[in-house]
Amino acid sequence: MNALLLKLLPYGIAAALAVAAVLYVNHLRSSIDDLTQQLATSEASAAVAREAAKTNAAAVEQARVDGQKMVRALEAERAESDARAAELSELRAQVESAPAEDDGPLAPVLRNAIIGKTRSAK
Numbered sequence: 001m002n003a004l005l006l007k008l009l010p011y012g013i014a015a016a017l018a019v020a021a022v023l024y025v026n027h028l029r030s031s032i033d034d035l036t037q038q039l040a041t042s043e044a045s046a047a048v049a050r051e052a053a054k055t056n057a058a059a060v061e062q063a064r065v066d067g068q069k070m071v072r073a074l075e076a077e078r079a080e081s082d083a084r085a086a087e088l089s090e091l092r093a094q095v096e097s098a099p100a101e102d103d104g105p106l107a108p109v110l111r112n113a114i115i116g117k118t119r120s121a122k
Contacts, residue, residue, distance in 0.1 A: 106114075
């Protein structure tokens with residue numbers, strides 16, 4: 001009986017190795033399938049992230065352009081305001097430096113309107 005076992009032992013080892021190899025290959029195939037699925041999911045997530053980045057970049061660029069327009073509009077308004085203030089200051093200087101003989105009666109409503117305008121510009 002021992003002789004028979006010794007003759008069959010190499011076949012048993014070969015069969016065990018073959019079963020182990022089949023099990024290992026099946027495990028590797030399962031791992032490859034899992035990794036392939038993970039890769040597909042990661043690629044889809046990366047595509048979504050790239051699109052979001054493009055959208056965000058476009059929004060940032062639009063905000064930059066809008067900000068520049070706003071700055072230009074504010075600068076133009078400031079220049080107009082400064083010009084109005086300079087014009088009003090010039091008018092005040094002319095009125096204050098006018099000789100007394102150029103002075104005369106003025107309707108109270110007009111005087112109040114003019115005085116109110118010149119005081120608010122100071």
